[in-house]
Amino acid sequence: MVDDYCFSDPLAMTIEERESSGTMRKVWKDLIAADFELQKTDPLLFPGKASDALLEKFPPTIIMECEFDHYITEATRLAHRLRRAGRLLELVVVPGAGHASSLTPHLKSNQVFFESLKTIAEEYIHDTNPELTVAIRYEFNN
Numbered sequence: 001m002v003d004d005y006c007f008s009d010p011l012a013m014t015i016e017e018r019e020s021s022g023t024m025r026k027v028w029k030d031l032i033a034a035d036f037e038l039q040k041t042d043p044l045l046f047p048g049k050a051s052d053a054l055l056e057k058f059p060p061t062i063i064m065e066c067e068f069d070h071y072i073t074e075a076t077r078l079a080h081r082l083r084r085a086g087r088l089l090e091l092v093v094v095p096g097a098g099h100a101s102s103l104t105p106h107l108k109s110n111q112v113f114f115e116s117l118k119t120i121a122e123e124y125i126h127d128t129n130p131e132l133t134v135a136i137r138y139e140f141n142n
Contacts, residue, residue, distance in 0.1 A: 001028065003048025004040060005074040016070040016098070024070075048078045055085035062090045062120055066097035066109070089124060092116050 006017070006024040013021060029036045033045055043050035050058075061082050065075040072093070082088035094101070094116060097109035104110055 001046075001071055001074065002078045003046045003074045004028075005048075005077075014070070014073070016068060017073060020070040020099075048074055048081070052081070052085060055081055055087060058082065058085065058087040060089045060124075061087050062092065062124065063088070064092045064094070064113075064116065064120070066094045066099060066101055066113075068096070068098040070099055090120070092120070 001024060005013075006021040006028075010018045010021055028045075033039045039045045041049055043054060063075050063079045063082070065072050069075075076091070079088055079091040083091075094109055094113045097107070097113060101107055101109045102113040
């Protein structure tokens with residue numbers, strides 16, 4: 001969750017978003033934020049609330065999302081803002097996948113998810129942190 005979309009009007013949400021919004025509101029208010037009312041505009045809690053000037057200071061960013069995930073709307077909106085700020089490297093959307101589909105090995109979307117993750121590691125991480133690259137390649141090759 002990158003912004004407070006789940007706190008907005010449920011009638012404008014997809015079924016998946018609407019079904020999870022109550023739980024997400026509770027999680028953010030009761031478990032994640034120390035003081036939700038004080039922090040609800042803080043980009044540390046909701047990166048999607050960052051100003052355009054702050055987004056320009058973000059590191060190069062890859063957003064990986066699933067087509068039917070209940071976070072797809074806010075992730076896509078953040079990706080568009082990061083692109084305008086010149087900080088988006090990739091927006092990867094795994095087709096046919098829902099939230100946590102990558103945890104279900106028999107789904108085709110699981111294979112697509114991990115192949116995409118492997119490509120991201122090979123394309124963007126390999127020169128920056130060799131130790132991390134070795135660990136990722138080990139996981140994918142075993």
